[in-house]
Amino acid sequence: MTTLKIAIQKSGRLSEKSIQLLKECGIKIANSDRKLKAAAANFPVEILFLRDDDIPQYVEQGVADIGILGENEVWEKDKKVAVIQHLGFAQCKLSLAIPKDEQYEGLHYFVNKKIATSYPKILQRFFKEKNIAVTVEEIGGSVEIATGIGLADAIFDIVSTGSTLLMNGLKEVEVIFKSEAVLIANQNLMADKQVILDQLLFRIQSVKQAAEHKYILLNAPNDAIQKITAVLPGMKSPTILPLVEEGWSSLHSVIKEDQFWEIIGQIKQLGAQGILVVPIEKMIL
Ligand code: ATP
Ligand code: MG
Numbered sequence: 001m002t003t004l005k006i007a008i009q010k011s012g013r014l015s016e017k018s019i020q021l022l023k024e025c026g027i028k029i030a031n032s033d034r035k036l037k038a039a040a041a042n043f044p045v046e047i048l049f050l051r052d053d054d055i056p057q058y059v060e061q062g063v064a065d066i067g068i069l070g071e072n073e074v075w076e077k078d079k080k081v082a083v084i085q086h087l088g089f090a091q092c093k094l095s096l097a098i099p100k101d102e103q104y105e106g107l108h109y110f111v112n113k114k115i116a117t118s119y120p121k122i123l124q125r126f127f128k129e130k131n132i133a134v135t136v137e138e139i140g141g142s143v144e145i146a147t148g149i150g151l152a153d154a155i156f157d158i159v160s161t162g163s164t165l166l167m168n169g170l171k172e173v174e175v176i177f178k179s180e181a182v183l184i185a186n187q188n189l190m191a192d193k194q195v196i197l198d199q200l201l202f203r204i205q206s207v208k209q210a211a212e213h214k215y216i217l218l219n220a221p222n223d224a225i226q227k228i229t230a231v232l233p234g235m236k237s238p239t240i241l242p243l244v245e246e247g248w249s250s251l252h253s254v255i256k257e258d259q260f261w262e263i264i265g266q267i268k269q270l271g272a273q274g275i276l277v278v279p280i281e282k283m284i285l
Helices: 015-024 053-060 071-077 122-129 162-168 191-213 221-229 257-269
Strands: 004-009 037-041 044-051 066-070 081-086 092-098 113-115 135-136 154-159 169-178 181-186 213-221 239-242 248-256 275-279
Touching: 004 015, 004 221, 015 044, 015 071, 015 154, 037 122, 037 213, 044 053, 044 162, 044 221, 053 066, 053 071, 053 081, 053 181, 066 162, 071 122, 071 169, 071 181, 081 191, 113 122, 113 239, 122 135, 154 169, 181 191, 191 213, 213 221, 221 248, 248 257, 257 275
Parallel strands: 004 044, 004 066, 113 135, 113 154
Antiparallel strands: 037 044, 066 181, 081 181, 092 154, 092 169, 213 248, 213 275, 239 248
16 A cells, blocks of 8 residues: 655654644554654554654655655755645744844845854855855854854854844844745655645645634624624634524634734624634634
């Protein structure tokens, strides 16, 4: 029987979320002690646990059919793979940072400067496009200490909150690239594997949709219903059910997570009471 081989990070920032996503897609990983491989009990996939750096190469070669990793690694490794789905977790940015007391007035600051990074390809591409000559010093990790020890004038690294930069006397001056976890696939998948991938993508999209929406229930006087439904779009339109109490109804709808607070504020003003907001587990449009 055909199985789709999925490469995920063995241990690190992406591992847990990758496993959780597969779980939410109904894929139970039988052997979870994270050796090299695990079969799924109830879906034709096999999980390969790898270093994230190696995933693009393995997917390009077809050792794995698809993989989950940070976009930053996909860009850096520059392999022939297809990015087929953004996954909405592991958001981070790749930024240029310089010692905090330095004056900064724009990219020309970096002319002939030495920049330490674990992402030499992305960095070189960036400055080449800008026609700025820099020296790129590739190092494997702890990039943030490079200026302090005199290895480089600046750094180019992953920044999430900026606290690591601050601790090392640096300031972020340019965000070059924003990244999140993505699903990549081999460019020449066989038809039978493509069928499994399409099923998996359908599930991933349902999980993602669900995470981006909330189910909302509320009570409202009948004369406010029209105005309230105008701000509560719903999947088609809201459901309205009469309450036992005369003149009142219960409204059910689906709202987007990012519009949530705004909508709640509006419908409260319009007379909504007893508002309940419930997470959605799966959502199929
Ligand atoms: P491996 O041993 O597999 O090579 P790693 O040390 O290269 O692991 P991690 O630190 O686990 O990688 O990070 C994996 C990915 O998570 C990064 O490539 C990036 O996409 C994302 N990431 C890294 N740091 C952060 C952060 N601070 N906030 C959010 N996402 C991050
Ligand atoms: Mg890595």
